[in-house]
Amino acid sequence: MATEREPVRRTTQQRGLVLATVKASGVEHPSAEAVFARVRDMLPRISLGTVYRNLQCLAADGCISVVHLDGGAARYDPSAEPHDHFVCRTCGMIDDLPAAGSPAGRRAAELAGHEVTDHAVVLYGRCRRCRAPSEP
Amino acid sequence: MATEREPVRRTTQQRGLVLATVKASGVEHPSAEAVFARVRDMLPRISLGTVYRNLQCLAADGCISVVHLDGGAARYDPSAEPHDHFVCRTCGMIDDLPAAGSPAGRRAAELAGHEVTDHAVVLYGRCRRCRAPSEP
DNA sequence: CTCGGTGCAAAGGGTTTGCATACAT
DNA sequence: ATGTATGCAAACCCTTTGCACCGAG
Numbered sequence: 001m002a003t004e005r006e007p008v009r010r011t012t013q014q015r016g017l018v019l020a021t022v023k024a025s026g027v028e029h030p031s032a033e034a035v036f037a038r039v040r041d042m043l044p045r046i047s048l049g050t051v052y053r054n055l056q057c058l059a060a061d062g063c064i065s066v067v068h069l070d071g072g073a074a075r076y077d078p079s080a081e082p083h084d085h086f087v088c089r090t091c092g093m094i095d096d097l098p099a100a101g102s103p104a105g106r107r108a109a110e111l112a113g114h115e116v117t118d119h120a121v122v123l124y125g126r127c128r129r130c131r132a133p134s135e136p
Numbered sequence: 137m138a139t140e141r142e143p144v145r146r147t148t149q150q151r152g153l154v155l156a157t158v159k160a161s162g163v164e165h166p167s168a169e170a171v172f173a174r175v176r177d178m179l180p181r182i183s184l185g186t187v188y189r190n191l192q193c194l195a196a197d198g199c200i201s202v203v204h205l206d207g208g209a210a211r212y213d214p215s216a217e218p219h220d221h222f223v224c225r226t227c228g229m230i231d232d233l234p235a236a237g238s239p240a241g242r243r244a245a246e247l248a249g250h251e252v253t254d255h256a257v258v259l260y261g262r263c264r265r266c267r268a269p270s271e272p
Numbered sequence: 273c274t275c276g277g278t279g280c281a282a283a284g285g286g287t288t289t290g291c292a293t294a295c296a297t
Numbered sequence: 298a299t300g301t302a303t304g305c306a307a308a309c310c311c312t313t314t315g316c317a318c319c320g321a322g
Contacts, residue, residue, distance in 0.1 A: 010296050010301055032287080047304045052287060054302090070204045071312080073286060086245045089253065097244045106259060108233045109222045113264030117225065122256045123242060128249030146276055146321050168311080183279045188312060190277095207287080209311060 009057070014039070014046055018054040022064050022076045029067060029075040029085075029094040067094070069122060082118060088127035095127065145193070150175075150182055154190040158200045158212045165203060165211040165221075165230040203230070205258060218254060224263035231263065 009015075017039045022030065030038070036051045055076055058064045067075040069087055075094060084097040106116050153175045158166065166174070172187045191212055194200045203211040205223055211230060220233040242252050 007301060008297085012296075012302060014303070045304075047306095049288075049305075050303055056288095068204070068206045071210060074207060084244075086248070086250050086252070088250070095245070095248060095250070097248075108220075109231070109259050109261070112222070112231060112233075113267070114222050114224070114231065114259075114261055115267055116222070116259045116261040118261070119257065119259040121258075123245050123250075123252045124254045124256070125245070125250055125252040131249070131251055143276060144322080148277060148321075150278070181279070183281095185280080185313075186278055192313095 009061070013043065014050050015054045015058070017043055017046075018051055019058055019063060022055070022058070023078045025076070025078055027094070027096055029077055031073040031075055033073070035076060068120070069094070084121040084123070086123045086125070086127070088130055089124050090126050090130035093127050093129075097121075097123070145197070149179065150186050151190045151194070153179055153182075154187055155194055155199060158191070158194070159214045161212070161214055163230070163232055165213055167209040167211055169209070171212060204256070205230070220257040220259070222259045222261070222263070224266055225260050226262050226266035229263050229265075233257075233259070 018035060021035050021038050025035075028034075032048070032052055032055055035055065036046070036048050039046055039051060055064070055066075059066050059076075062080050065077045065080050065082075067077055067085060069075065069085075077096075079096065086095040086097055087093070088095075106119065109116050154171060157171050157174050161171075164170075168184070168188055168191055171191065172182070172184050175182055175187060191200070191202075195202050195212075198216050201213045201216050201218075203213055203221060205211065205221075213232075215232065222231040222233055223229070224231075242255065245252050
């Protein structure tokens with residue numbers, strides 16, 4: 001069978017701004033809506049659908065990464081490197097963790113005969129700031 | 137302030153069947169829809185909303201656990217013990233892993249001053265069965 | 273008798289998609 | 298000229314919620 005050629009990417013103003021916005025977001029991990037709001041300040045006619053489409057293809061191209069936390073909205077991360085996250089149960093803050101990898105879990109899966117290609121690790125708890133105010 | 141009393145749980149046929157269905161599901165990790173379909177065979181008038189409500193309170197009561205994978209539907213797990221999961225990128229099969237815990241990630245978070253109360257680890261790859269057919 | 277649970281249906285949040293048009297190549 | 302990307306709006310999936318009735322305690 002002929003190899004399916006995937007569509008050639010065009011560099012549009014919209015895609016550039018979406019990428020730049022995520023890249024500039026630091027540790028904030030904005031949702032699609034947040035990216036939309038920010039991009040719209042510079043390009044008032046952009047649509048939410050376009051933001052979603054661009055976030056999706058930027059992630060597929062390995063320019064950014066997507067973080068899914070529980071059931072909520074997806075969050076976008078400027079770093080494409082696999083790494084872990086810490087989520088504060090109190091304020092929702094998402095911190096990046098240096099790739100911890102969970103070698104133990106990976107090994108267990110490999111012993112079961114599975115091939116582990118990647119992983120997502122999310123730790124939950126209370127962040128430093130939320131810990132300070134009260135309670136021991 | 138007066139301590140808020142939470143509602144007394146009543147044992148209904150619906151809740152019993154939802155619990156029994158999840159408990160009987162083994163390693164399958166059914167979605168709410170799947171539980172609904174199965175329970176409806178025994179109780180044709182049950183509604184999907186009731187299934188969701190019961191899954192939610194059973195999880196809150198620590199009788200079962202919920203697994204969120206990427207953006208899709210939540211999956212329900214008969215085991216309330218914290219443990220990890222392996223998800224096959226090919227067939228979607230979800231395997232339970234003996235709690236691997238990811239001590240490295242946890243330590244990194246704690247070094248940053250966060251208090252880790254729990255975590256979710258999902259490994260992705262191809263399961264043993266999907267690995268067999270072709271490709272090296 | 274109480275008040276938590278149910279069925280139903282409608283609404284909700286997040287994301288995707290069909291279509292005609294715009295524009296990068 | 299070609300066909301990808303866009304804007305718009307409708308559709309989609311999963312889940313929650315309002316309401317009147319039912320039934321466990």
